[in-house]
Amino acid sequence: xxxxxxxxxxxxxxxxxxxxxxxxxxxxxxxxxxxxxxxxxxxxxxxxxxxxxxxxxxxxxxxxxxxxxxxxxxxxxxxxxxxxxxxxxxxxxxxxxxxxxxxxxxxxxxxxxxxxxxxxxxxxxxxxxxxxxxxxxxxxxxxxxxxxxxxxxxxxxxxxxxxxxxxxxxxxxxxxxxxxxxxxxxxxxxxxxxxxxxxxxxxxxxxxxxxxxxxxxxxxxxxxxxxxxxxxxxxxxxxxxxxxxxxxxxxxxxxxxxxxxxxxxxxxxxxxxxxxxxxxxxxxxxxxxxxxxxxxxxxxxxxxxxxxxxxxxxxxxxxxxxxxxxxxxxxxx
Amino acid sequence: xxxxxxxxxxxxxxxxxxxxxxxxxxxxxxxxxxxxxxxxxxxxxxxxxxxxxxxxxxxxxxxxxxxxxxxxxxxxxxxxxxxxxxxxxxxxxxxxxxxxxxxxxxxxxxxxxxxxxxxxxxxxxxxxxxxxxxxxxxxxxxxxxxxxxxxxxxxxxxxxxxxxxxxxxxxxxxxxxxxxxxxxxxxxxxxxxxxxxxxxxxxxxxxxxxxxxxxxxxxxxxxxxxxxxxxxxxxxxxxxxxxxxxxxxxxxxxxxxxxxxxxxxxxxxxxxxxxxxxxxxxxxxxxxxxxxxxxxxxxxxxxxxxxxxxxxxxxxxxxxxxxx
Numbered sequence: 001x002x003x004x005x006x007x008x009x010x011x012x013x014x015x016x017x018x019x020x021x022x023x024x025x026x027x028x029x030x031x032x033x034x035x036x037x038x039x040x041x042x043x044x045x046x047x048x049x050x051x052x053x054x055x056x057x058x059x060x061x062x063x064x065x066x067x068x069x070x071x072x073x074x075x076x077x078x079x080x081x082x083x084x085x086x087x088x089x090x091x092x093x094x095x096x097x098x099x100x101x102x103x104x105x106x107x108x109x110x111x112x113x114x115x116x117x118x119x120x121x122x123x124x125x126x127x128x129x130x131x132x133x134x135x136x137x138x139x140x141x142x143x144x145x146x147x148x149x150x151x152x153x154x155x156x157x158x159x160x161x162x163x164x165x166x167x168x169x170x171x172x173x174x175x176x177x178x179x180x181x182x183x184x185x186x187x188x189x190x191x192x193x194x195x196x197x198x199x200x201x202x203x204x205x206x207x208x209x210x211x212x213x214x215x216x217x218x219x220x221x222x223x224x225x226x227x228x229x230x231x232x233x234x235x236x237x238x239x240x241x242x243x244x245x246x247x248x249x250x251x252x253x254x255x256x257x258x259x260x261x262x263x264x265x266x267x268x269x270x271x272x273x274x275x276x277x278x279x280x281x282x283x284x285x286x287x288x289x290x291x292x293x294x295x296x297x298x299x300x301x302x303x304x305x306x307x308x309x310x311x312x313x314x315x316x317x318x319x320x321x322x323x324x325x326x327x328x329x330x331x332x333x
Numbered sequence: 334x335x336x337x338x339x340x341x342x343x344x345x346x347x348x349x350x351x352x353x354x355x356x357x358x359x360x361x362x363x364x365x366x367x368x369x370x371x372x373x374x375x376x377x378x379x380x381x382x383x384x385x386x387x388x389x390x391x392x393x394x395x396x397x398x399x400x401x402x403x404x405x406x407x408x409x410x411x412x413x414x415x416x417x418x419x420x421x422x423x424x425x426x427x428x429x430x431x432x433x434x435x436x437x438x439x440x441x442x443x444x445x446x447x448x449x450x451x452x453x454x455x456x457x458x459x460x461x462x463x464x465x466x467x468x469x470x471x472x473x474x475x476x477x478x479x480x481x482x483x484x485x486x487x488x489x490x491x492x493x494x495x496x497x498x499x500x501x502x503x504x505x506x507x508x509x510x511x512x513x514x515x516x517x518x519x520x521x522x523x524x525x526x527x528x529x530x531x532x533x534x535x536x537x538x539x540x541x542x543x544x545x546x547x548x549x550x551x552x553x554x555x556x557x558x559x560x561x562x563x564x565x566x567x568x569x570x571x572x573x574x575x576x577x578x579x580x581x582x583x584x585x586x587x588x589x590x591x592x593x594x595x596x597x598x599x600x601x602x603x604x605x606x607x608x609x610x611x612x613x614x615x616x617x618x619x620x621x622x623x624x625x626x627x628x629x630x631x632x633x634x635x636x637x638x639x640x641x642x643x644x645x646x647x648x649x650x651x652x653x654x655x656x657x
Contacts, residue, residue: 078453080578132640136647141400141453142585145578146643150636156629266457279451311473314465318458326448 027327028276028291035298043305051301053183057251059297060185061086061244063290065261066268066275067196068237070289073272074200075233076213076281077133077140082241082268084151085125086261089118089245091155094164094255097171111171119242125151126238130231148265155257164255175250185247192240197286209233213281270296270317274324296320349645350587350603357610365617373613375496379488379564381609382498383408384579386557388605389502389509389598390550391580395589396513396596397546398526399445399452404554405576406464407437409569411558413467416476416568419484426484427559434555435548437463442544452547460577467570476568488563498560505553510598522546526595582635583608586642608635 039046065082072079095101097114104110125147132143169176177184200206208229211219220226241261249255275292277284296317303313361368387404394401415430437459444455470476478484490497513519521542524532533539557576562568587604589596612631619626 132644136644138643138647142581142639142643145581146636146640148636149575149578149582149639150633153629153632153636157627157633160627161629266461269454269457273454279454309469309473311465311468314461314468318460318462318465321454321458321461322444322448322450325450325454329449 027324028274028288028295032291032295032298035295035302039298039302039305043302046305055294055297055301056186057183058301059293060183060189061247062264062267062271062297063189063293064192064240064244064247065237065264066271066289066293067192067286068240069265069268070272070275070277070284070286071196071200071209071233072140072237073269073277073279074209074213074281074284075230076216077230077233078144078269079126079129079234079237080141080144080265081125081129081147081151082237082244083261083264084148084155085122085238085241086245086248086264087152087155087257088125088158089122089242090249090255090260091158091164091257092118092121093171093246093249094166095158097168098164098166108170111168114171115174115246118246119239122242122245123235123239126241127231127235129238130234133234134227134230152257152262155260159255159257161257165253166255167253172250172253175247175252185251188243188247192243193286193290200284200286205229205232210282210284213278213284215282267293267296270321273321273328276324276328278328279325292324349642350600350607354603354607354610357607357614361610361614361617365614365621368617375499377606377609377613378499379496381605382496382502383557383560383564384576384583384609385502385602385605386505386553386560387576388580388583388601389505390553391577392584392587392589392596392598392601393509393513393522393546394452394550395581395584396522396526397543398529399543399547400456400581401441401547401550402453402456402577403437403441403460403463404550404557404580405573406460406467407434407551407554407573408558408561408576409571409573410434410437410463410467410470411555412562412572413471413476413558413568413570414555415484415559416478416562417470419482419562420479422482423484423487426478426482426562427487430559430562431552431555434551434553434558436551437554438548438551441547441551445547446540446544456547464570471568471570473570475570476562478562478566478568480566485563485566488560488565498564501556501560505556506598506602513596513598518542518545523596579608579635582639585646586639588646608638611635611638 045051065086069079069082092101093114096117097104097107097110099110129140129144129147132138132146133140136143173184174188175185179187200209208219208224211222211224212226212229216226241264244264245260248260271293272289273279273292274295275285275288275290277288299316299320300310300313303316304310358369367373387408391401391404411430411433414433415426418429419426440459440462441452441456444450444459445452448455486497487501488498492500513522521532521537521539524535524537525539525542529539558568558573561572583604584596584601585604586607587597587600587602589601611634615626615628615631615634
């Protein structure tokens with residue numbers, strides 16, 4: 001993939017054109033193209049704006065979270081807490097703009113704070129994950145497991161497990177708004193993807209992330225501030241989870257701490273894996289993650305639109321993940 | 334650091350979970366009436382035996398340096414299969430649930446050892462697949478079990494005054510303890526976790542043992558599913574969400590290193606009971622009426638406990654490294 005940022009030396013010339021290499025390197029793009037072609041052939045009314053809209057709005061939150069996950073995985077880590085952080089952000093925002101947390105001087109202040117505070121809280125919790133991982137040297141899977149377990153509980157305690165319903169167009173713009181007919185959340189998603197892809201490829205920070213994932217010891221010895229880079233990566237992941245949480249509750253006009261972001265960590269990891277990012281770190285592609293999320297979403301849509309039950313789509317998703325990772329391994333033989 | 338205090342620290346590391354468990358039991362005993370009454374003790378054991386089985390499989394997997402995220406949905410899948418087969422009798426129900434678990438375990442074993450895919454991602458995929466299969470078989474709703482064949486005894490019955498699921502868990506733990514400590518299989522499991530390449534170079538059948546460990550984890554999860562169905566009178570396709578993480582937490586709280594190579598079956602059981610008692614004590618506390626904590630606090634407190642334990646463990650291992 002042309003945008004793949006890597007610390008490995010590029011493979012040279014001759015082998016580039018054999019079928020296997022093409023399949024493994026551009027597998028995600030080919031799969032996406034095939035899916036679209038199949039859909040054009042069999043799914044009624046596929047080539048419509050409505051289809052595009054439905055798929056876009058369902059995929060945005062996943063992509064935004066998965067971008068953060070890509071960066072985390074690029075350092076050789078994992079973040080299981082993303083769904084729980086979404087729930088916390090999603091629970092906080094309505095509490096703030098409905099004035100349940102503290103009295104509001106003006107509704108506009110409430111809305112502004114409802115955007116800022118939940119995202120900052122999620123980012124702070126992401127930073128806390130990073131702190132556990134870098135300072136206490138706890139493995140990422142366990143460190144983020146703490147908030148995975150406790151985080152949703154915290155959100156439920158905030159709201160007492162109640163559904164918070166609201167109707168507030170100025171806040172819900174983040175999930176329902178449109179700019180020139182394009183859903184605002186899609187614009188947000190593209191901005192996040194482009195910014196992260198650019199950062200990973202063209203900034204020192206991005207190169208440091210990949211260096212750490214490639215070989216942490218070597219990175220440390222060559223003077224990269226490993227702890228601080230990792231900490232920032234988890235902070236970014238928390239930050240993006242917070243934004244995704246706001247999008248989801250705005251889209252639903254309701255915040256349910258029991259459901260917001262449930263299972264999101266799996267969707268995000270799946271998107272990253274299918275997109276071609278190396279799960280052991282050191283090689284990452286943000287655009288690939290976008291493609292991976294689109295593939296998973298499209299498979300689900302294809303099956304649903306053709307009358308296959310949602311449960312079967314889960315099995316299909318499992319098969320895709322295994323196949324994608326297996327193909328990825330073949331290219332590294 | 335002085336050697337005595339170092340030894341003390343290591344002791345806390347090894348027996349910390351037991352100390353915490355004893356402290357928690359003492360706390361409950363002193364604070365609440367009937368805490369150690371037969372009814373409470375037996376219902377805690379009955380309820381937690383499912384988690385104990387799942388955590389046992391996870392313990393072995395983690396000792397090999399792997400992870401099994403599929404156990405929760407495997408248990409749900411097992412409960413659905415068991416419930417569907419329960420009209421044919423106790424044995425078909427039991428074997429059906431077990432077979433469902435073994436099937437998922439076999440998939441894990443194949444993907445991990447043959448396709449060489451990371452355990453983490455392989456079991457993530459089978460988790461989705463098992464969940465999908467459970468929902469498909471159950472037609473998206475819970476499947477009630479037959480009350481005529483005695484199947485529910487597996488979850489609700491007693492044998493010699495002790496809950497049957499607790500007997501099942503007890504036997505499983507005893508067997509597992511013997512296997513881990515006294516058989517070449519057990520030694521190989523530990524060796525793989527310590528250093529897989531070295532184990533392989535020494536001629537140990539690393540791939541086969543790993544495959545068996547995932548198979549066993551699936552089978553135990555299936556068995557937990559059978560108990561789930563029998564205990565609640567229904568196969569529950571959407572149960573088991575988060576069980577994998579509960580099991581991981583219990584194993585880690587029990588002091589098994591997530592990097593593999595070290596672990597104990599007994600302290601895993603202690604970890605399960607510790608996490609289970611937190612919920613129990615929360616109920617008692619609410620019963621006292623001084624404070625009212627919603628059930629949601631349960632996960633917050635569990636998370637806090639996990640944090641406490643891993644933080645202490647991390648501190649200890651850092652100290653040990655520094656002094657070594």
